[in-house]
Ligand SMILES: Nc1ncnc2c1ncn2[C@@H]1O[C@H](COP(=O)(O)OP(=O)(O)OP(=O)(O)O)[C@@H](O)[C@H]1O
């Protein structure tokens with residue numbers, strides 16, 4: 001056997017940035033536009049957005065009111081389709097999928113946290129967290145186990161059977177976070193998650209996001225609040241429907 005560097009096997013590609021490389025990008029928006037209305041009254045809510053979110057990263061989207069943050073979030077969250085441009089979620093081209101396919105992706109691949117929690121009032125904490133797993137078709141015992149695990153992770157192991165009106169705002173938001181992560185999404189999206197919380201509770205929720213980030217979760221949060229944005233690794237600034245470069 002020769003001591004020289006072995007030749008690369010015929011079927012292995014040279015290291016390069018070509019498509020053979022493992023793609024670690026969770027979100028890739030390419031020249032995405034979103035327009036509302038037509039003719040003279042057309043609003044260009046997104047006017048050619050390029051952005052990437054790497055797997056495992058923690059990003060904040062910030063910018064003035066009307067700059068397109070929620071519109072971008074709705075596209076990233078597969079709640080809405082771009083008017084034009086490309087969107088790859090975890091490597092899959094999702095810009096032109098139909099409603100059923102988008103709903104499946106939202107359930108399986110994405111977790112959502114909103115300003116107003118959006119818990120079902122007649123269900124307990126654990127039942128609220130079980131809900132997305134019903135749609136995902138998991139077995140009963142596994143649903144229960146995973147719901148308890150997720151609620152434990154957000155510090156609510158002792159509140160499993162409380163209904164939303166028996167929980168504080170911060171606790172309700174933590175139930176919502178447990179619900180968002182229970183299907184093990186590739187991306188956690190939060191639109192003003194602390195907008196309805198006081199400063200102490202805001203810190204608690206941000207600490208949970210930090211924990212999730214440390215355990216590998218990819219997070220994108222839309223916020224007006226500097227102290228929320230400061231927790232993220234990168235801030236993506238929007239202005240007039242575009243991402244401000246550099
Ligand atoms: N459904 C809609 N129909 C028409 N125009 C819309 C619609 N949704 C958003 N817009 C417009 O698109 C632009 C961007 O709105 P968007 O809600 O994305 O802003 P935002 O950055 O989230 O603002 P805020 O900080 O106030 O939440 C605004 O000019 C808004 O009026």
Ligand SMILES: [Mg+2]
Pocket residue numbers: 069070071
């Ligand atoms: Mg908004």
